[in-house]
Amino acid sequence: MGNPSEFPHSVPLGLVIPAELVGDVVGKLHYVSEQLAGFRISDSRDTVQFRLKPGQEAQRALVTERLREVATKLCRSYRSWGDKVLVSRPREQFACQEDPHPALEREGQIFRYGNGRYGLGPHMVALVEAFDRQFLRTVESFSPEAHQFPSIIGGDILSRCRYIKSFPHSLSLVHHLREDLEAIQGFAEQAEWGGDHLHVKPDSLAPPETLLSPTVCFHCYAWLADSKQTRPRIITARGKCFRFESGNLRGLERLWDFSMRELIFVGPKEFVLEQRQKVIDASTQLLDRWNLSYEIKTATDPFFIDDFSQQSSFQRAFDLKFEVRAALPYKPGGSVAIGSFNIHQDFFGRSFSIGTIDGQPLHTGCVGFGLERVALALVAQHGLDPAGWPPGVREDISR
Amino acid sequence: MSELEREQVESKVRAVIGQTFGLSPTETAGELRMGDPAAWDSMGHMQLIVGLEEACNWSCPGHQIAELVDVPTIVDAICNPSN
Secondary structure, three states, X not given: OOOOOOOOEEEEOOOOOOHHHHHHHHHHXXXXXXXXXXXXXXXXXXEEEEEEOOOOHHHHHHHHHHHHHHHHHHHOOOOXXXXXXXXXXXXXXXXXXXXXXXXXXXXXOEEEEEOOEEEEOHHHHHHHHHHHHHHHHHOHHHOOEEOOOOOEXXXXXXXXXXXXXXXXXXOOEEOOEOOOHHHHHHHHHHOEEOOOOEEXXXXXXXXXXXXEOOOOHHHHHHHOOOEEOOOOEEEEEEEEEEOXXXXXXXXXXXXXXXXXXXXXXXXXHHHHHHHHHHHHHHHHHHHHHOOOOEEEEEOOOOOOHHHHHHHHHHXXXXXXXXXXXXXXXXXXXXXXXXXXXXXXXXXXXXXXXEEOOOOOEOEEEEXXXXXXXXXXXXXXXXXXXXXXXXXXXXXXXXX | OOHHXXXXXXXXXXXXXXXXXXXXXXXXXOOOEOOXXXXXXXXXXXXXXXXXHHHHOOOOOHHHHHHOOEHHHHHHHHHOOOO
């Protein structure tokens, strides 16, 4: 039971949250209300206990209703699947058991700028760069075309692929000021940092045209939009990605702003499926070379509440997503997704009108590695001292 | 299950597909499979499964969802729920 003084309010949900769904439900409850100060799901998984911010008791009924709504929608039509594990590299003993974040901060290897925003020091940069270089070497035989994409992405692109509807909670909008002398001068005069946010007059802002890009591959599909492809394509790019994750943001485990290396496939269904399997095999060799403990297993994307049940069921049913989950020894039984292998079927082919010569929508797939998370997993499992890192890692850093 | 019962199930399946994707009776009578009509995409597929479960008082096992991509397969699954 939660301490009543910590969580004075309770919401009986009228259902028991399936154990496999607890993480998804907790992840979404952060978005229920700005007045929610904290919450927990009861051990019996049938109640949410919560507390409100001071002076917000009038919001209790509304928050209660929303907590129940979110839990009900996420659990509706839930099917128990069981994980399909493709690769498993368990380990009993780790060189390190402690959360590396405090030591990384002390030693100047990470610097926290704010919620979900971290800078990296030399050792962490060396890991990020070495993994990225080695991944590119690993997939050299695919002869990928190298691309570079912007960090901001048009709202039209995100709208075209339904991202705005399926993941509204993680959007980061980009504003510039209205091209209006009075608005700009007024903004410069009045805007000020208010302790935790910038005070601005909303009417000085131009309507958002762009957002911070949540992923790399959308730019690729927009590049190929309204085209007929005469041959399969394999493209690679590294980019900054941005996903606002509210109370779920936590150290390097979950950043608002992170770096991702992607390999993207566009072609017939069989081609995309075959490439994904080849990259899974190649990535396994790299992860083993880095002596990481991990699993590659089925997963789903964090769709928002209304799309969650159906979209995640669809992903599971068709084995569309596999994640590399690296062990985090400082969290018993815990892990972090450092990469994923995704099939989109013809979703992006249809959404962006990318077709064959005879007009059939092409299939797509992508593989992505979150580079800061790879670095975190490595130091969490092998410690902060480069001398103690696996030989494969040290070799890749020096190459 | 008799041939007549199977036809009744097929008729119900076609009706649910038509209702889910807003098809005319003529379109509903034709060949239907995932991707054709276009609205039968990933979101549409799960809406269809849920609709079929409700209309046919049937529970679709997770492992079968990916296989149910055309009318004959769906009818088979509903008529032989143990498969």
